[in-house]
Amino acid sequence: MAEDTINAAIKAHNLKAGPSRTVGLFLQGGKDWSPTLYIRLVQDYGLESEVAQHLASTYGDKAFEVAKMASVTGKRWPIVGVRLVSEFPYIEAEVKYGIKEYACTAVDMISRRTRLAFLNVQAAEEALPRIVELMGRELNWNDAKKQEELETAKKFLYFEMGYKSRSEQLTHHSEITLLPSDVDRYKKRFHKFDTDQKGFITTVDVQRVLESINIQMDENTLHEILNEVDLNKNGQVELDEFLQLMSAIQKGRVSGSRLAILLKTAEENLEGRVPIPVDRSCGGL
Template structure:
């Protein structure tokens, strides 16, 4: 892109250009990078494959420096690499590495160092307390400074990254304007979670479905996801609230709803499961 920009400027202003001085110049971390570098991170440090690929793509051969800072997870696998949020491959060690690279604010960390604020504003807010805690420890912040950084970063997410406007797009007065066929389709999706036909779903219902399709997600994250749609804040998502959400998505008033994405993914996984016949499996019962 930089080359294209310079070429366009030269052409537009009829400038004369000499030979490029940056052809073949490696970016930091590019000298010893290779497409299979992430495999060494997995094998040598015990990182998740997704995390290792992210680190290799982001930091190049400097990914090994980040891996050395990674905390032990306390699990059998991965051995190291505690995620900031479960849905994204960013790990706590990147905060420490960012400070080494002169990151001094939580806003810098969520926007420029990890890009979480641009990828998913809710995930960025979820990661903020831990990021501030890690930065406070490394930079010797007192409680007042930590609170100041937390509030500043939240204001950044709310007013500069559009979190406030998005949170106001779905209200308890939102109308449902869906075609009958769409209503039936979304009801079927909802009832895959509401197996008892209660008319609402809770975190327990979501956990049950996720276990059936072998998806792991921590309880705090699930609470956050449901809370985004729980308009009356009673700890459960009613069918009407779910239909309001889907209607708002169709109208373009809401985008990137984690619950909508999660439920669609779960539905596709459940419908894609093929029963395994046992009549020929060595005399299976």
């Protein structure tokens, strides 16, 4: 497309020019790239396979420079490559490499350098504090500058990347138009978390169920997930709010609700448990 544009300009203005010289030129990182380059990253540096594939496809042979900047995880595996968010293969070393490539703002980092803002706005918001901390350390930002970058990036996510429209998908005026059978089904799902029949669930309730099925999630993330559905902002999700959410999902007004996905996944895990027979062990284990 760029070549066609230049050719059109040459023709329109009767310019003198030879044939294109850029055809066949490698992009930066393309010279020594190969489809199996990521394997060397895994073997030589101890990166996760998913992270290694991401680095190889994004940076080409420059992925080795990123890998050299990667921090030790403190785990048996992967050895290096601390992720910015657990669900995506972006690592902290990419922030340092981005600064080396003249990235100077948190907005630049979450949008153009890592593309997290385009892939998942919640994941980008989750990664922001750590990104700002790393950039502040490398660029000698003071606390005021860090706060400014954090607020600017959050506004970018809110107004330009769809976070605002997402937060407005569910409101106090959302009607519940579920069939009676659906209401019963969702009430049963809700009460798997609200075991005390309080009429609401908190992060403590969700954390308890997640731990029982061996799913780990930090408290801050849980607060964010519940806050998306907590319409009156009282720190808990009431049954009516949950039914409003499920009704809005059925109508197509809400998509990708993290709470709905989390509760459904937990319910399936709980129902999929097979009780261990004890009749042949005299009632013991």
